[in-house]
Amino acid sequence: MREYSIRHTVTADEIDAFGHVNNVVYLKWFNWIASRHCDAAGYGGGQMWQNSFGWIIRSHKIDYLYPVKPYEEVEIKTRVENVKGASSLRSYEIINSQGKICAKGETLWVWVNYKTGIPCRIPAEVSALFGF
Numbered sequence: 001m002r003e004y005s006i007r008h009t010v011t012a013d014e015i016d017a018f019g020h021v022n023n024v025v026y027l028k029w030f031n032w033i034a035s036r037h038c039d040a041a042g043y044g045g046g047q048m049w050q051n052s053f054g055w056i057i058r059s060h061k062i063d064y065l066y067p068v069k070p071y072e073e074v075e076i077k078t079r080v081e082n083v084k085g086a087s088s089l090r091s092y093e094i095i096n097s098q099g100k101i102c103a104k105g106e107t108l109w110v111w112v113n114y115k116t117g118i119p120c121r122i123p124a125e126v127s128a129l130f131g132f
Helices: 023-041 045-051 124-129
Strands: 003-009 053-064 073-084 087-096 101-113
Touching (some): 023 087
16 A cells, blocks of 8 residues: 555644644654554554564655645645665655645655664565555
């Protein structure tokens, strides 16, 4: 399953002094949907901790394109773009109810051994969960 999406209604605590969603909330949403996507694919945080192997973040990129307002409903979308060796690129879009892309971004994830912190090749069975 390469793609995953959820709907979310903006809450009051996600709004900043300028009356729109705070920039750091987009990053929170990106992490949230990535976690939900992993759970839905069948290898979520519980399995990662139990097996001592899983994802860590190497880098993020976010482009803020259009403000999201209080109590607006948005669609948060993610897609696993590739899986190569020890890393995977995941993309995101935040789309408002008028169909405008309000933000888009990317995260480079790295598969690591949680006991050692050392990156390692993503197992074939994990890659397969995301269509690779």
